[in-house]
Amino acid sequence: MPLRINAARLLSDLTHLSQIGAGQDGALWRVAGTKADRAGRDWLDKTMRVEGLHTRYDETGNVFSRREDTTGPWLLIGSHADTVPAGGHLDGAYGVIAAMEVLRTLHEADHPLADHVETVAWFDEEGVRPESAGGLVGSTALAGSAHVDDLVGYLEIHVEQGRRMEEGGLDLAPVTGIVxxxxxxxxxxxxxxxxxxxxxxxxxxxxxxxxxxxxxxxxxxxxxxxxxxxxxxxxxxxxxxxxxxxxxxxxxxxxxxxxxxxxxxxxxxxxxxxxxxxxxxxxxxxxxxxxxxPAAHFDRRVLGVVDEACRGRGRTDHLLSYAGHDASVISTRLPTAMMFVPSTGGFSHSHKEHTPDGQLVLGAQALLDAVLKAAPMLLARPGSSVALAA
Ligand SMILES: [Zn+2]
Missing domain, CATH: 3.30.70.360 (Alpha-Beta Plaits)
Structure with missing residues (x-):
């Protein structure tokens, strides 16, 4: 049986996170460094602290989770936990929750790859604070840290934040790079x-x-x-x-x-x-x-795997990202790729952000499919002793 994510848990976690820092109209106020942002990351930390999983904050404020007592190397998956002022509930948050769901699915199935996947909720992608110098703070810190040497690649799923997918009738889109x-x-x-x-x-x-x-x-x-x-x-x-x-x-x-x-x-x-x-x-x-x-060009091999995973789950086409993402920073250090799910009406950085539940579930499942293909490929480095019977 192919592994399946838990769709109900994915959607209920997303709903829960959408309530932390929410205004009356549903807009989110989890600007990096605020109390609400910290509460959001603390909730992610607590949610992943289930039996057999280990979570930690790094000194920048990124939240990581992986299996206890594993020694790596790991394929990193995730997105950012902060929002712009009056932002939407899917920008960043969706990729974080989808990544968590993928790791929990592997962990619960006791899949051999569960020991080689780590999730991240990046701190301060948006760069709203004056001191954050254009954002991508957490990923920039990781790219310059020793931990990057423990990682074999990075995958991120994100909402498109535009109308190209909806207009083209696409469910999923492998992202070729970032402008x-x-x-x-x-x-x-x-x-x-x-x-x-x-x-x-x-x-x-x-x-x-x-x-x-x-x-x-x-x-x-x-x-x-x-x-x-x-x-x-x-x-x-x-x-x-x-x-x-x-x-x-x-x-x-x-x-x-x-x-x-x-x-x-x-x-x-x-x-x-x-x-x-x-x-x-x-x-x-x-x-x-x-x-x-600089423009980011994603890794051809990882992109190939993401493409295969997306095509197996719905209507797809390649897209270029016109918005910045943490993946651009990480792509300078690790084989990296991204995938998008559609944004209804193209709204983002707004309380009108929306993606149908079915497409959110499909995206998380495609992320799991991509991890199952990308991790063995990336871990199979010359001299690697990692045994990965799928
Ligand atoms: Zn984002």
Whole structure:
């Protein structure tokens, strides 16, 4: 008999965790480091402290669980336990609960792989606190710790947080990688002047430069990479009066693409676009790269196993993740892959986050299937003495 997860326990654990830090509308307030976040992680810790399982906090605040008295190596599975302010009940939490369910299923069946699976609830993925520097705190700490040497790989299941799966009628999606993200500041200087008496040809209108660059962002990105995406979330004109031609202007841009090469090409195109527009408007302008997160490409072999597991359980297609995840950090140290389940209506970071129960159960089962295939493959390293009769 193939191993089956306990669907009722999966869903009731998810419901229980959804009540910790919940507001009246069901939105969750488990921002990393808050009392509610700690209560959530304590509940996960307590829930996994059943006979034969061992749980522990590391010094960062990640919560791990595995079988007692095992010596590894382990395949790590999990997701993050924190939420954004007024977040949803599935972002992160679903992957944590699904991973716990997989380990408990293996443990209860006394499966040989139960000794080689560890679960994690990451601390502070979202990066809401000022001191958390963009998030992925727990996974970054693990990637730099000695424990990473005890691990053979990492698998994470997550809600899609977009509409691609629902629109495509997909149940499950192996994730090929995570986009790289770069942020830029555009700074333009022109000449303030009277908005009535300065004719068009005489203007050095910094505002027009910023506005034209913002308006052109989409076309610049799509010309380089049809799958690239971007955003201009901030724009400002100085001095900021209706009757003064702006002498200064600034904007903040963000670009996401599937590879660092594509990001380089988009950056070059943006620089060219900005200098062309600045010259046309008689202004000076510069594009300053403020931050860069590299793109992550998941391990081909692990992705192959995840693909097989997903295809065995429902309608699937490969997707690229446009949101950041702990898996991107861990993929720099361990063979890593992810899978998605659909997000109804594409809502995430909102109390409207929803995935039908059937698809939540299917996803956790596919995660178990993937673990059963990935763990023997990853543990079978040259010189490894781990015996794994399935
Ligand atoms: Zn998440």
């Amino acid at each position: 790289g993200v770069r942020r830029y500041r555009v700074a333009v200087s022109g000449q303030e002047n009277h908005a009535g008496t300065t004719m068009w040809a005489d203007r050095q209108d910094a505002g027009r430069v910023a506005a034209r660059v913002v308006a052109g962002l989409k076309d610049v990105i799509l010309a380089v990479d049809p799958k690239g995406i971007g955003n201009a979330g901030v724009i400002g004109f100085g001095p900021g009066a209706a009757n003064v031609v702006p002498g200064t202007a600034s904007a903040e841009l963000e670009v996401r693409a599937s590879s660092d090469t594509a990001l380089d090409d988009i950056e070059t195109a943006l620089e060219a676009d900005l200098s062309r527009i600045a010259a046309e408007e008689n202004c000076a302008a510069e594009l300053v790269r403020v931050s860069a997160k």
